[in-house]
Amino acid sequence: MLTEVTHAERLAALRAELARSGVDGLLIPRSDEYLGEYVPPSGERLAWVTGFTGSAGMAIVLAERAALFVDGRYTTQARQQADTTLWEQRHLTEQPPQDWLAEHAAGLRIGYDPWLHPQSVLDRLAPSGAVLVPLAANPVDAVWRDRPAPPAAPAVPHPLAYAGRDSAEKRAEAAATLRAAGEDAAVLADPHSLAWLLNLRGGDLEHTPLALGFALLHADARVELFMEPAKLSEAVRVHLGNAVAAHPPAALAEALARLGGKAVRIDPDATPVWFAATLREAGATLRPGEDPCRLPRACKNPVEQEGARAAHKRDAAAMARFLAWFARHAPQGGETEMSAAGRLLAFRRAQPLFRAESFPAISGAGEHGAIVHYRATPESDRPIHPGECYLIDSGGQYTDGTTDITRTLWTGPREGGPTPPADLVERYTRVLRGHIALATLRFPQGVAGPHIDAVARAPLWQAGLDFDHGTGHGIGSFLSVHEGPVSISRAARTVPLRPGMILSDEPGFYQPGAYGIRIENLLLTRAAEARPGQTRPFLEFETLTLVPYERRLIDRALLTPAEHAWVDAYHGRVLAEIGGAVEADVAEWLQWACAPL
Secondary structure (H helix, E strand, O other): OOOOOOHHHHHHHHHHHHHHHOOOEEEEEOOOOOOOOOOOHHHOHHHHHHOOOOOOOEEEEEOOOEEEEEOOOOHHHHHHHOOOOOOEEEEOOOOOHHHHHHHHOOOOEEEEOOOOOEHHHHHHHHHHOOEEEEOOOOHHHHHOOOOOOOOOOOOEEOOHHHHOOOHHHHHHHHHHHHHHOOOOEEEEOOHHHHHHHHOEEOOOOOOOOOOOOEEEEEOOOOEEEEOOHHHOOHHHHHHHOOOEEEEOHHHHHHHHHOOOOOEEEEOOOOOEHHHHHHHHHHOOEEEEOOOOOHHHHHOOOHHHHHHHHHHHHHHHHHHHHHHHHHHHHHHHOOOEHHHHHHHHHHHHHOOOOEEEEOOOOEEEEHHHHHOOOOOOOOOOOOEOOOOOEEEEEEOEEEOOEEOOEEEEEEOOOOOOOOOOOHHHHHHHHHHHHHHHHHHOOOEEOOOEHHHHHHHHHHHHHOOOOOOOOOOEEEOOOOOOOOEEEEEEOOOOOOOEOOOOOEEEEOOEEEEOOOEEEEOEEEEEEEEOOOOOOOOOOEEEEEEOOOOOOOHHHOOHHHOOHHHHHHHHHHHHHHHHHHHHHOOHHHHHHHHHHOOOO
């Protein structure tokens, strides 16, 4: 009879393997070789070793101690999932790994898998005094006996009707940026870049439609694609055309060797260090620079923008059906976090062009709502009680767009029943005011995400409150629900916002052990109409999400007249655009939810 191997046993086996490998410790990132936020089961090394299943983090294992580093979204989850007798808990930004290494591992040989780390991460760790040692084989893989096989879903063409631009046009534009910089080629290590550049999608990840692989873009617009041959049908090869040569991944090292003497762009934030080491050995000149597909991918073309609008309308109809159902059933009891999330997924699945959830739904009732990236499991799934706060953060992957929306709800009946606590109402209203402030912001071109993060926090700051996560992230076009290079956060890179970028607007507040509040819409960046005396171009946001707010949690007295008018206008738009797309009983609920405050 097979028995479950405990995390303590896994850690002990790993330490024994480190000793055999001749190193004193190991860096274990959340990422796989594609450095993405979401990884297939075969890449879940951090979760296998520690038990922590969040989408960001790092562990460091030494012979006598080990630490797990997570950001503010995951501090509560990490304490619950990772055994604190085995793993010291550290905040990724406030107590960074380099400080822990400097204290506990200066002078020690710390191994790392060169396929799992970008150069930028190693550069941050280098001043710690630890000796970072690249390993030929990953010690975790050596002890992970039942590791799943890598995914092998087929790649599929992404039709021009949704992509908006032909792959040949994109390749020519990206190649022109290389020639202008005097570069001969660029490494494309991010599968999102392959998806965008070649108009390809796939099913290698559960929630992000990627076909995993690597590519080399040459300055003459040729592309060498490195992907398992079984993923590439004859139809896909025809779609790719003669300018794209497909090779198995095993041919990658040989292809890099052919770049000896060439100038090769490599993104230090998005490329495993294995590539740089291999290119240096071949005699290539490395040119650090951003992936040439990253910024163009973020600026959605007109077809992608229209697709986003259409996807959000269909998604809003699914959300309206869910919220009307929730309003009927939540006051009666009997539903759980998982049953509610399942009901929402069923409504989405009924929508045209729906392909998958864009991430696992965060369905948190009461105290679970305070766990920023909570995910209900059969063990944690709890009933949704009448008269409490419930947070649902979810999204859909549609062939024409990607959605992400959060609503915080009160589970009481429309009339009568328990009254929401005053502190909950006040804090919800402050979160809503910050949400509105960002949605209505006009700002000059050149402004970046860190410059506007405080706008959404100001109403909370006035009451001595804050939230420990970014205010907004980029969104892909039938791609990742979290897309760079732009985000709205104090820690974000200063990449100026540009027309066509889609970002989330999601301030929140979390009372541990009690409730969580988050309100999220998606915003499309666009040019703002010039005003008299204006001396430079300005930008503004178009709100894409069309779902009502929880009116019972809004304190109208805390809203300014302009904020009050904005909520009424937004609700009027929701009713006008979505009311005719749903059944009569849902439309009746929308009439109530969207009535003027």
